[in-house]
Amino acid sequence: MTYSAFFTIILTPLVILGLATMLTWVERRLLGLWQDRHGPNRVGPGGMFQAVADGTKILFKQDWIPPFADRGVFILAPVIGMMTGLLPFAVIPVTMGMGIAGDMNVGLLFILGMMGLGVYAVVLAGWASNSKYALLGGMRAAAQMISYEVFMGLSLLGVVMMAGSFSLHDIVAAQAGLWFIIPQCLGFGVFMLAGIAQTHRLPFDLPEGENELGAGFHTEYSGMKLGMFFIAEYAGIVLVSSLVTTLYLGGWRGPFLPPALWFALKAGAMVVFFILLRASLPRPRYDQLMALGWKILLPLSLFNVMATGTILMLRAS
Amino acid sequence: MHALALLAASVTVMGAVMAMTRRVAVHAVLYLVVTLLALATVLVMLGASFAAMLEIIIYAGAIMVLFVFVIMMINLGQPDSAREKEWLRPRAWCGPGVLATIMCAELLYCLNPPSGPAPAPITAHDVGLSLFGRYVLMVELVSFLLLAGLVSAFHIGRNRVGGR
Numbered sequence: 001m002t003y004s005a006f007f008t009i010i011l012t013p014l015v016i017l018g019l020a021t022m023l024t025w026v027e028r029r030l031l032g033l034w035q036d037r038h039g040p041n042r043v044g045p046g047g048m049f050q051a052v053a054d055g056t057k058i059l060f061k062q063d064w065i066p067p068f069a070d071r072g073v074f075i076l077a078p079v080i081g082m083m084t085g086l087l088p089f090a091v092i093p094v095t096m097g098m099g100i101a102g103d104m105n106v107g108l109l110f111i112l113g114m115m116g117l118g119v120y121a122v123v124l125a126g127w128a129s130n131s132k133y134a135l136l137g138g139m140r141a142a143a144q145m146i147s148y149e150v151f152m153g154l155s156l157l158g159v160v161m162m163a164g165s166f167s168l169h170d171i172v173a174a175q176a177g178l179w180f181i182i183p184q185c186l187g188f189g190v191f192m193l194a195g196i197a198q199t200h201r202l203p204f205d206l207p208e209g210e211n212e213l214g215a216g217f218h219t220e221y222s223g224m225k226l227g228m229f230f231i232a233e234y235a236g237i238v239l240v241s242s243l244v245t246t247l248y249l250g251g252w253r254g255p256f257l258p259p260a261l262w263f264a265l266k267a268g269a270m271v272v273f274f275i276l277l278r279a280s281l282p283r284p285r286y287d288q289l290m291a292l293g294w295k296i297l298l299p300l301s302l303f304n305v306m307a308t309g310t311i312l313m314l315r316a317s
Numbered sequence: 318m319h320a321l322a323l324l325a326a327s328v329t330v331m332g333a334v335m336a337m338t339r340r341v342a343v344h345a346v347l348y349l350v351v352t353l354l355a356l357a358t359v360l361v362m363l364g365a366s367f368a369a370m371l372e373i374i375i376y377a378g379a380i381m382v383l384f385v386f387v388i389m390m391i392n393l394g395q396p397d398s399a400r401e402k403e404w405l406r407p408r409a410w411c412g413p414g415v416l417a418t419i420m421c422a423e424l425l426y427c428l429n430p431p432s433g434p435a436p437a438p439i440t441a442h443d444v445g446l447s448l449f450g451r452y453v454l455m456v457e458l459v460s461f462l463l464l465a466g467l468v469s470a471f472h473i474g475r476n477r478v479g480g481r
Contacts, residue, residue: 116378
């Protein structure tokens, strides 16, 4: 292992954690902007250090484990959340040379696998808390995330078919002429919806719907364990944004500016779009969410796979 | 590489043993997940990274989550753990132990140490070609089975309007 690869491996999680922390402030400021109020603007320039203040506060809070909880699993759940939130970044190629394992030949499957394992964090948190609201949140999360994993995988098939590879490097390379968002617009739509549901962000945050479940699966959590769930959630947003950038928006490609900056710009725009969705859309009912998935997204993504396959076959022959 | 593969294999075996002996159902399922992940590691080292990722996505990421889901639904408690303890008496281990020993001996006898260069990595392309070339009949049979499962699940779970 070369020195620079080692350096990248150390640096990547730190950058992601920093980004996720800053994102809490960015989100609150943007929400404030869109909802015609200030948001946190007192600590530091523009309220920038609010994230640091919140982080310090949450670190020094009492770390309490309820006596009725299953202790081992209760501690394990946020750890799984953090791990599965950070590991997928290993295979995301920021530029041609930046990234840990961008050319892994099953990179996309690795990301899907890690997202699949991320379900455990929420489900186990719900079960181990041994309280009814947490359990309801955990069960909702299990059903929602497993369902939307299916559509996410299916919507990505179109991209994989066009690129002819699971490696994210090859997928970006295949977008030299045209970004995949144009031929794969259907897949892109399904992927976006599935991505929001998978990271259980608003408007699809039914597992933690606070008006009906308290705080859902993390009702019983406090201190840094709660903080870990938050950071995993924001890392999830960054992940889905980077994935959209890599798979549909041509990755690091773009004129004039350096590749890394292009990647950051595209991913940043996607993150802001995620926050805009939160600011503007109401939360659907749980059965509406599941009906949307199985009755609309599943046929759409299957159709996308079929159409892409047919066109590729016709073009090849 | 050899040592790493052995390490992953021993984690697999340990996980399987723990999965059998835990009394709390969720803990057992978690050890089973560890077993599956370790098995995926072994597969990666054998060059079958595609199969390894499928193992993680399908078994660890979907089927085991459904197990946890069902366990959460039926809400096992203290009496169930006690009953589990009752089932796991030493005498119950005799029969399976003998059978497993026979299998293990047979496996060790048949297993020749691999020789020659390491096999080339198996790509998704190879898997697809063999699935829809050589094993196409199996794929079709499995899809029949899945269809039957889908139809019966729909039949059982259907909303019956007007009682009955």
